[in-house]
Amino acid sequence: MANNNPIGLFDSGIGGTSIWKEVHKLMPYENTIYLADSKNAPYGNKSKEEILSLSCKNTEYLLNQNCKLIIVACNTATTNAIKELRAKYKVPFIGIEPAIKPAALHSKTQKIGILATKGTLNSELFHKNLEKYQDIQIIEQIGYNLVERIENGFIDDNEMFKLLQMYVQPMIQKNIDYLVLGCTHYPYLIPQLQKIVPAHIKIIDSGEAVAKQTLHVLEQQNLLKRNQTAPTLQFITNGNPTIISNILQNQYTVTFKDF
Structure with missing residues (x-):
């Protein structure tokens, strides 16, 4: 059956x-x-x-x-x-799909960050979805080398922490209150991200x-x-x-x- x-x-x-x-x-x-x-x-x-x-x-x-x-x-x-x-x-x-909708609906600062792969951020479907949120400032960041490192088991080492800091700090400075993880590998980085991201910024995935x-x-x-x-x-x-x-x-x- x-x-x-x-x-x-x-x-x-x-x-x-x-x-x-x-x-x-x-x-x-x-x-x-x-x-x-x-x-x-x-x-x-x-x-x-x-x-x-x-x-x-x-x-x-x-x-x-x-x-x-x-x-x-x-x-x-x-x-x-x-x-x-x-x-x-x-x-x-x-x-x-990256969880932009709940982030956009609940954002108080009207600024959300998205960390995703180049393939996702450059895709036609992703850009089509973005058009629905004209009032929100979306700060995009490609997560260069993150998937490769996760695939090789380097999830919580120092090098990963430095990469995440480099990608996320500019978003924090731009006053985001949501960080959307646009890759299914990235939820494994949440413990690392929580050490970098202030408590008021909500990290969400799909x-x-x-x-x-x-x-x-x-x-x-x-x-x-x-x-x-x-x-x-x-x-x-x-x-x-x-x-x-x-x-x-x-x-x-x-x-x-x-x-």
Whole structure:
């Protein structure tokens, strides 16, 4: 039965596990397959064509595993490829967009910062979304080298702290009161960011909103798993399995496959 089929998620590496955690928290009985294309990380500095080609490859792998819904757990892949994926494949897709809307709605200073990859900030979809917020000053910053460092396990070292300071300090000086994390890798940097960002600045990401939207679409399409049996949770990577294992606190088996 399709209801028991897994939810598929893919990302350019380990970042989308931040989305997976929210999905699993909200829907603990759902079977999931998480696909980490770490071999090709980061997507953020690739061309639109390359990102689309990789996104199709990942989608087809997940469809071959009978996934009932696919979460594009990567901001860069969403902003550059989701329109084409929806046109090409019949499965429902959930995309990830930077959480600009809640930040813009609640900002008191009318100034919000966004830290994201070059691929996201340069995308057509991102710029289209920005047009809705003419009254808000949005300070953009590309997170050069952040994804690479996270992928290599350097999340809380001194070098990472210095990079984050360099990227975020100018935003703080411009009086932002929201910092939007526009990459699924970046929630893993929140403990570091909290040491830099004053307490009145709220740091937000898309994880919870994506989980809620996934639940909504599964309910709408009558695809929710019907029984509360223990789920099958698969993690597949074409990179170093140890990195994902560590990020998941070694609670789950991570399989290496050169897909």
